[in-house]
Amino acid sequence: MKKLGLIVNPVAGMGGAVGLKGTDGADTLERARELGAVPHAQERTTTALTNLTGIADDIELLTYGSTMGEAVAAACGLRATLVGSPSHPDTTAQDTVAAARAMHAAGVELLLFAGGDGTARDICGAVGTDVVALGIPAGVKIHSAVFAANPTAAGQVAAAVIAGNINRAVEAEVMDIDEEDYRREVLSARLYGYLRIPDARRLLQGLKAGSPRSDAAMQMAIASELVERMADDRYYIVGPGTTCRPFMERLGLDHTLLGVDVIRAGRQIGKDVSEQEILSIVDDSPCTLVVTPVGGQGFLLGRGNQQISPDVIRQVSKENISVVATAEKLCSLRGKPLLVDTGDEDTDTYLSGYYRVITGYHENTIYRVSPPT
Amino acid sequence: MKPQHGSRLRNFHQAKWDEEVIFELSNPGERGIHYPQVERAISDAVGDGVSEIPASMRRESPPALPEVGQMRVLKHFLRLSQQNLGADLNIDVGQGTCTIKYSPKINEKIAGSAKARDIHPHQDESTVQGALRIMYELDLFFREISGMDRFSLQPSSGSHAILTMAAVIHKYHEVRGEADTRDELITTIFSHPSDAAAAAAKGYRITTLYPDEQGMPDLEALKAAVSERTAGLFITNPEDIGIFNPHIAEFTRVVHEVGGVCGYDQANANGIMGITRAREADFDLCFFNLHKTFSAPHGCGGPASGALGATKEMADYLPVPLVGFDGGKYYLDYDVPHTIGKARTFYGAFPVILKAYAWIMSMGAEGLKEAARIAVLNNNYLFKHITEIAGATSPYKGGKRRIEQVRYSWEELYNETGVDTHDVTLRLADFGFHLWQSHHPFVVPQPFTIEPTESYSKEELDEYLDGLRHVVHEARTEPDTVKRAPHNSVVHKIDESVYDDPDKWAITWRAYLKKHGREAAKIRG
Numbered sequence: 070m071k072k073l074g075l076i077v078n079p080v081a082g083m084g085g086a087v088g089l090k091g092t093d094g095a096d097t098l099e100r101a102r103e104l105g106a107v108p109h110a111q112e113r114t115t116t117a118l119t120n121l122t123g124i125a126d127d128i129e130l131l132t133y134g135s136t137m138g139e140a141v142a143a144a145c146g147l148r149a150t151l152v153g154s155p156s157h158p159d160t161t162a163q164d165t166v167a168a169a170r171a172m173h174a175a176g177v178e179l180l181l182f183a184g185g186d187g188t189a190r191d192i193c194g195a196v197g198t199d200v201v202a203l204g205i206p207a208g209v210k211i212h213s214a215v216f217a218a219n220p221t222a223a224g225q226v227a228a229a230v231i232a233g234n235i236n237r238a239v240e241a242e243v244m245d246i247d248e249e250d251y252r253r254e255v256l257s258a259r260l261y262g263y264l265r266i267p268d269a270r271r272l273l274q275g276l277k278a279g280s281p282r283s284d285a286a287m288q289m290a291i292a293s294e295l296v297e298r299m300a301d302d303r304y305y306i307v308g309p310g311t312t313c314r315p316f317m318e319r320l321g322l323d324h325t326l327l328g329v330d331v332i333r334a335g336r337q338i339g340k341d342v343s344e345q346e347i348l349s350i351v352d353d354s355p356c357t358l359v360v361t362p363v364g365g366q367g368f369l370l371g372r373g374n375q376q377i378s379p380d381v382i383r384q385v386s387k388e389n390i391s392v393v394a395t396a397e398k399l400c401s402l403r404g405k406p407l408l409v410d411t412g413d414e415d416t417d418t419y420l421s422g423y424y425r426v427i428t429g430y431h432e433n434t435i436y437r438v439s440p441p442t
Numbered sequence: 443m444k445p446q447h448g449s450r451l452r453n454f455h456q457a458k459w460d461e462e463v464i465f466e467l468s469n470p471g472e473r474g475i476h477y478p479q480v481e482r483a484i485s486d487a488v489g490d491g492v493s494e495i496p497a498s499m500r501r502e503s504p505p506a507l508p509e510v511g512q513m514r515v516l517k518h519f520l521r522l523s524q525q526n527l528g529a530d531l532n533i534d535v536g537q538g539t540c541t542i543k544y545s546p547k548i549n550e551k552i553a554g555s556a557k558a559r560d561i562h563p564h565q566d567e568s569t570v571q572g573a574l575r576i577m578y579e580l581d582l583f584f585r586e587i588s589g590m591d592r593f594s595l596q597p598s599s600g601s602h603a604i605l606t607m608a609a610v611i612h613k614y615h616e617v618r619g620e621a622d623t624r625d626e627l628i629t630t631i632f633s634h635p636s637d638a639a640a641a642a643a644k645g646y647r648i649t650t651l652y653p654d655e656q657g658m659p660d661l662e663a664l665k666a667a668v669s670e671r672t673a674g675l676f677i678t679n680p681e682d683i684g685i686f687n688p689h690i691a692e693f694t695r696v697v698h699e700v701g702g703v704c705g706y707d708q709a710n711a712n713g714i715m716g717i718t719r720a721r722e723a724d725f726d727l728c729f730f731n732l733h734k735t736f737s738a739p740h741g742c743g744g745p746a747s748g749a750l751g752a753t754k755e756m757a758d759y760l761p762v763p764l765v766g767f768d769g770g771k772y773y774l775d776y777d778v779p780h781t782i783g784k785a786r787t788f789y790g791a792f793p794v795i796l797k798a799y800a801w802i803m804s805m806g807a808e809g810l811k812e813a814a815r816i817a818v819l820n821n822n823y824l825f826k827h828i829t830e831i832a833g834a835t836s837p838y839k840g841g842k843r844r845i846e847q848v849r850y851s852w853e854e855l856y857n858e859t860g861v862d863t864h865d866v867t868l869r870l871a872d873f874g875f876h877l878w879q880s881h882h883p884f885v886v887p888q889p890f891t892i893e894p895t896e897s898y899s900k901e902e903l904d905e906y907l908d909g910l911r912h913v914v915h916e917a918r919t920e921p922d923t924v925k926r927a928p929h930n931s932v933v934h935k936i937d938e939s940v941y942d943d944p945d946k947w948a949i950t951w952r953a954y955l956k957k958h959g960r961e962a963a964k965i966r967g
Contacts, residue, residue, distance in 0.1 A: 221860035225925070234937045283942045396883045403887070404655065423666035431647040432638070434631075435663040 071231050072129045073121075074177035074200075075149070076168045076192070078184035079136035079160055081110045081208040093187045095161070110207040111141050113220045114183040117205045118145040120224030127231050131175050133168040136160065162191045169195035179230045179267065181223065183207040186244055189215050193243045193262045201238045201265050203227065212366070214241040215264045226269045237268040239285065240311055242363070244373075260309055260327050260363050260373035284311075287395040290429040292316040295359060295391065297430075301334040304356035306347060306385065308374045312361035312393050329376045344378045351384055358385045361393045367402045369438060370420065371410035379416035387419065392426045392436075399426065399434060406437040414440075450905040451912060454874035455930040459521035465951045467518060468508040475512060506952075525932045527876055529740070533902045535824070536870070536877035538847045538891025539634070539682045541710045541734035549737070549800045553793040563788040567773055573792060574772035577765040580749070580799045587810070588708070588728050589721020590751030594760045595790035600709040601636040602785065603729035603748025604676065607705040608644035609782045610727060610752070610759040611674045614703055617759075617780050624673040628697070630659040632681035632849075634707050635881050641676060652885070657685045657838025664696055674703040679723070680713060682881060682891065683837075684821070684844035694724040703727065703756070709748070711735045712895060713818050713846030716811030726756045736798035747794040761785040816896035817846050820903065824848070824894055827907050833858060833914050837886050847893035849886050856888050861917035861924050863888040868935070869913045869927035875906060 080098050083106035121128060122145060130147050132138030134154025142149040152171035155164040165188055172180050173196045180200050182192055185208010192202055204216035205223040217223035229235045245261035268283070292315035299305070307313050307330045317324035320335055328341035331350050339350050358381075363373035369392060370377055382390075392407070409420045417440035425433040480490075492500065510518070534542040552558065561570050581593040597603040608627070615621040627646035629637040631653065638648045649667045654660045659677070675697040680686040687693070694704040706720045706728035712735045720728035732738045732747040740746070752760055758779045766775035774789070805813065822843050828834050829841065833855030836848055852863045867877045867890070880889040894903060916924050928934065940946040948954035954962070 219857075219860060225860075234935070236937065237940070237943075286942050399652070400883045400885050404652070423663055425649065425667075428650070431642060432650070433647070434650045434652065435660070435667045436652065437660075437663070 070127060070129045071179075072131060072175065072177045073227060073231065074152075074172035074175070074180035075114070075118075075130060075132040075138040075142065076165060076172070076180065076182040076184075076188075077110050077114050077133075077136065077138045077141055078165055078182070078188040078207070079108055079110050081108075081184040081188055082113075083108055093162075095159070098159070108136075110183045111136070111144075113205055113207040114138075114141045115145055116220035117181065117183070117217075117224035117227070118142070118147060120221065120228050121231070122146060124228060124231055131172055131177055133164070133171075137164060137168060162187070165191040166195040169200070172196075173200050179203060179227060181205060181227055183220075185209055185211055186213050189213045189243045189264065190245055190261050193264050198240060198263055198265045201230075201267060203266050212244040213264075215243055215266050226267050229269060230267050235267045235269050238265040239268045239283075240264070241266045242311075259375075262327065263311070284395045284397055285315075287397070287429055288312050288315045290432070291393045291395070291427055292319045293430045294427050294432075295393070296320065298391075302355065303333065304338065304351050304354055305332045306330075306351070306356060306358045306377065306381070307332065308358070308360040308363075308377060310361040310363050310373075312395065312398070313359055316359065316393075327373075329374065342376065344376045344381060347376060347381050348384065351381075353384070355389075356385055357389045357391055358382075359391045359393060362398060362402075362407055367405060367407050369407040369409055371408070371412065375412075379411050379413040382411065382416055382420065387422075390420075390424070392424050392438075394426050394428060394436075396428050396434070399428070399436060406439045408441045409438055410441055450901075450908045451873050454872065456527070456871075456874075456932050457521075457524040458932045459525065461518060461521045461525070463951065464508045464510060464515075464518055467510050467514060470509060472509045472511050472514075474510070474515060527871075527874065532874050532876055533898060533906050534876060535892055535894040535898055535903070535906055536875060536890070538849070538878055538880065538893040539710060540740065540878075541712050541731075541846075541893060541895055542740070542897075543712070543734075543737055543895040544897040545737050545739040545797070546801065546804070549797040550739075552800050553796045558793065558796055561792075568771070571772055574765050574774070575767075576799050577789065577792075577795060578767050578772050580795060580802070581765060583799075583802050584730060584749055584751055586807075587711075587715060587719070588730070588751050589719035590728060591754040592757035592760065592764065593749050593751045594764060594785070595747060595749050595795050596761045596785045597729070597748040597750055598786055598791055599746040600634070600707075600729070600731040600734075600748045601640045603709075603731075603750045604634075604636050604640035604705075604707065605643055606748075606750050606761060606782070606785045607676065607727050607729065608641045608646060608674075609785070610750075610756060611703045611705065612644060613759045613780055613782045614756065615673055620701070624671055624701070626667075626669070626671045627673050627676060628664065628667050628702075629676045630678075630681065631883075631885055632657075632659070632683050633676065633678040634682065634709060637676035637678065637707050646673060653838070655838075657681075657683055658687050658689070659693070661689060661692060661696070664693060668696055668700045668702065670700060672697060672700050672702040674705060676705045676707055678707040678709075680845040680847075682847070683849040683886065684713075684847040684893075685839055686714075686845050690723045698724070705729075709734055710846070710893075712893075713814055713821070715814040716807065717814055720751070721753075726753050727751065732794050732798035737801040738794045738797040741794075745791040745794050747791045747798070749798075763789065765789075813896045814846075817894070820894040820896060820898060821846050821848065821892075823900070824892055824903055824907065828892070828910065831911055831914055833917070834910070846895070847891060849880055849889050849891045851886050852888040852890065855914060855917055859917040859921050861921050863890050865924050865927065866890070866910075866913050866917070868931075869916065869924045870909050871928045872930040873909050873912070875909045 083101040125147055130149040131152050132142055132149045134151050137155055152175055169192045180202040182188055183205040189204055205220050206216040217226055240263040243261045243264055245259050295316045296319050309327050314324045322337045325341040331339035339346055362369050409417050411417055421439045423435050424438055426436045428434050529542050577595055584593045597606045612621055615624045625647050626649055627641040628649045630651045642648050651659045651663045679690050697704050704725045706725040708728050709731040711730055729748045729750045733740050761784055762776045762778050762781045763774035766773050825848050829836050835851050837851050856862045863879050870877045877890055880891040948957050
């Protein structure tokens with residue numbers, strides 16, 4: 070018997086159907102309802118759980134009351150233990166947080182949650198990387214990498230975890246998109262954090278890349294390349310993202326996963342620095358920017374690393390930008406260029422062109438960078 | 443019971459013997475053949491022999507080899523052979539990029555005949571004139587097919603030929619005093635992965651180009667890649683997706699302009715044999731896999747041959763010896779001014795060379811061209827029917843015809859049904875078919891690559907098509923059947939997440955014991 074947690078955000082996805090680009094917050098939900106939105110999260114969760122009914126005897130299902138899991142488990146004929154219930158029929162983000170914490174305390178091996186980026190953000194805030202989790206895509210915004218390709222795939226991954234066929238977890242990005250901006254057609258994403266998800270690349274990413282070498286192995290190879298290239302007389306401005314982390318680990322330095330660090334001659338000069346701090350540390354000295362695309366859209370600059378501003382880029386200059394990315398990440402872009410959206414058109418034009426993206430040790434790929442069209 | 447969709451499908455079931463690894467069959471003291479004890483008079487006269495060896499040089503314990511009687515060894519390997527699905531058993535069109543074609547059995551007989559089998563590379567040249575003549579004439583054939591000026595038959599595989607090309611290029615730059623500064627080799631993501639891997643093994647930094655919207659390698663990216671550090675370009679054409687790059691001469695021009703050397707990976711030349719040549723695209727080097735295009739069987743790591751050709755200028759760097767002819771006799775030619783030395787011991791995999799020679803002689807010039815023509819027609823017959831299967835697509839080039847193979851995609855099927863290319867592959871195995879997805883990384887989503895060559899009949903191609911149609915129908919009507927496949931095979935699904943885990947993988951028995959412990963293995967005694 071393995072403990073499986075299930076949290077359904079019952080209102081996830083309602084905003085999308087009526088053009089609201091999200092359902093974050095009570096006002097938006099009210100507006101969605103006025104526009105005639107109906108919930109789909111239950112139905113998507115049912116699709117996922119269908120893959121588990123055959124192995125129900127191997128599962129101890131823990132869930133939350135009412136529409137947050139209890140109802141859909143019953144509909145699928147799965148026995149479930151409740152670890153709590155929402156305080157009000159109109160569930161909120163607080164209920165998701167409370168449910169995730171309760172699942173963590175109960176020691177679930179996998180936490181399945183149905184929702185979108187907002188739900189992922191709430192789960193991430195509640196349990197961080199302490200619990201292995203996986204999203205059933207049911208929300209409007211799916212920019213985070215913590216969701217299975219579709220509800221069926223989510224159920225299949227859960228079944229594989231229960232059967233002991235997937236025994237490894239990897240960190241995946243949780244992106245935070247501001248819905249207010251999104252409704253105004255401004256996509257301002259930032260990297261919110263990471264969740265640990267089962268290592269089932271085939272089902273999670275729909276075989277986008279299927280590299281025989283995992284991202285983790287290739288990130289280590291990229292780190293070796295960067296370390297080999299380092300010069301003691303330069304500053305290295307290291308951007309956010311897991312691809313940059315093994316590089317810092319190799320140097321024995323702390324890496325700010327969601328921020329920017331500055332190092333020189335093997336020492337950390339600045340940690341989680343702002344744009345102004347970068348400029349004052351570097352102060353016209355030679356420097357290299359190590360940066361990796363963040364999120365699923367291939368944004369190299371301008372999403373999740375806004376500290377690396379046009380002024381910082383001018384200081385670094387184009388030829389001193391070391392772009393790092395695994396082949397898997399590049400393949401997932403499906404031929405689309407890497408994007409730069411620094412907020413300054415001239416800087417974006419300056420940054421456009423072909424780059425040597427470091428993809429491994431002594432391996433690089435020529436890849437195009439351009440502003441979003 | 444025959445499946446409903448595709449009456450041509452077989453009620454196949456793979457043999458399963460539940461056979462252990464040979465080390466697990468071992469019984470202490472069991473022997474293949476028991477020899478009699480040495481006779482007393484002999485040991486009295488010369489001792490036991492072993493005690494003559496200094497104690498410090500003697501093993502303290504015997505090697506841990508399996509101890510298995512001859513009859514059990516025979517059964518063991520026959521059982522394993524029944525669990526195989528080789529090219530002589532199935533319709534092997536699903537092994538795209540590998541050019542699986544019929545290897546005429548008479549050529550095996552020729553290569554196994556005493557005349558070929560009993561010669562030794564240490565024999566004097568005058569006693570192996572026939573073998574040298576075959577090697578010399580094969581060189582001439584390949585010159586004709588490629589437009590190159592000289593061939594070495596020494597490399598023992600395609601990857602070995604690429605490694606040898608990399609060594610030749612390195613030597614070329616070394617002679618010019620540029621070997622240290624020219625450390626970059628350019629290839630494309632749809633070329634054979636060995637172009638990157640073998641060049642990296644030679645020490646080159648690898649730069650990879652991605653395709654443009656049409657599936658062609660991006661010429662602008664090449665222009666951004668080349669510099670005074672460029673040692674060379676290794677490229678396949680048509681690439682592994684089956685699209686021929688008509689601008690290939692532009693690629694070689696750009697690389698030549700910066701002083702680089704261009705190597706044409708023609709491991710698979712099956713769609714262009716007798717149609718277009720490396721010379722016309724201005725390549726400096728090229729190679730053919732005799733075990734692909736020229737019908738010798740694939741050795742699966744066993745004997746193979748990658749014949750490496752060079753222009754007159756680059757021939758000065760080829761491995762020695764080449765085979766020459768002075769008008770009267772054939773000889774091993776060591777007079778190669780800047781040779782890289784030897785790529786392997788002796789002269790090449792002679793049985794493979796002989797099979798390719800026999801095949802070319804039996805086909806003739808017209809026959810080679812005809813083989814290419816039929817391979818392309820067969821491919822486009824499959825292309826027409828596969829792209830009519832709802833759920834299968836052929837990314838790039840707007841549905842236009844391909845050369846000898848196609849990299850298709852199951853992305854639409856996957857989005858509709860949740861059944862992915864891996865599931866389809868495993869389900870096809872239930873009907874005795876092999877379907878290979880493709881080289882990694884998967885630039886084409888949910889890929890599968892099919893290459894029918896000239897060897898398969900319409901009936902066989904139709905049987906394979908029925909297999910694809912049947913599995914696609916199942917994906918829509920009973921997806922669980924597909925997702926839980928294989929049902930009729932020896933090995934079921936395995937945990938893929940440990941493929942790249944150095945703590946788990948083991949390619950030798952000793953490594954397996956070390957990493958997984960003796961209790962994981964069923965060891966007797």
